[in-house]
Amino acid sequence: MSGTTSRLIRFISRAAVVLLSLQIILLISGPPRGVAAWLDRTDLKPFPHPRYVVVLGGGGIPSGSTLTRCYHAAQFGLGMTGTTFVVSLPTDSAPETSSVGRMRDELVMRGIPGAAILMEYRGLNSRQQAANIRKLLGDAATNETVLVVTSDLHMRRAILCFQKAGFNNVTGLVSYETSAEADSGPWTWFRYRVWSNGISSIRILRELIAVLVCNIT
Secondary structure: OOHHHHHHHHHHHHHHHHHHHHHHHHHHHOOOHHHHHHHHOOOOOOOOOOOEEEEEOOOOOOOHHHHHHHHHHHHHHOOOOOOEEEEEOOOOOOHHHOHHHHHHHHHHHOOOOHHHEEEEOOOOOHHHHHHHHHHHHOHHHHHOEEEEEEOHHHHHHHHHHHHHOOOOEEEEEEOOOOOOOOOOOOOHHHHHHHHHHHHHHHHHHHHHHHHHHHHHO
């Protein structure tokens, strides 16, 4: 084995040890809170009565993220008048019978009038969704107040996409998931928190890369 090959193997081994150690630390401590808060856009304050409420789908229905977003949007907009809701999720089939239609139905079930809900179902990512929603609402909507409802770590990228699409008065409402209220029994930290930390770390890395790409394109 040549000296170059030996050095390469040692470098890869040390890098693997460093990455494994970092992953173990993140599993125990969780991702840095400052990074998560930056992605969450904790500085945002929802408009009290926005002209438009946009609910971005996180997956088909049923899915935890999309149902949670619909729940928070409906809770926020219940009883509002003059507000138009837009649900956004791509589909290759008829919108009325697909998951984007079920997003609308979820809002209706929770008290939002069906006549106040529009559907955007062509955008394959956040940037395309924002651009398509501008076309759907018209250029005049860019100066109206827009509230984007999405999951925590996705908020910064979502707001950035809507700003790049030309919306001038856009803010967000984070659809946080709440923990169980009952005692989950022994070893709760290991049974739930460790794996949750791992998933959050992966999501944060994904969003940081996505925000970087969104900023430079």
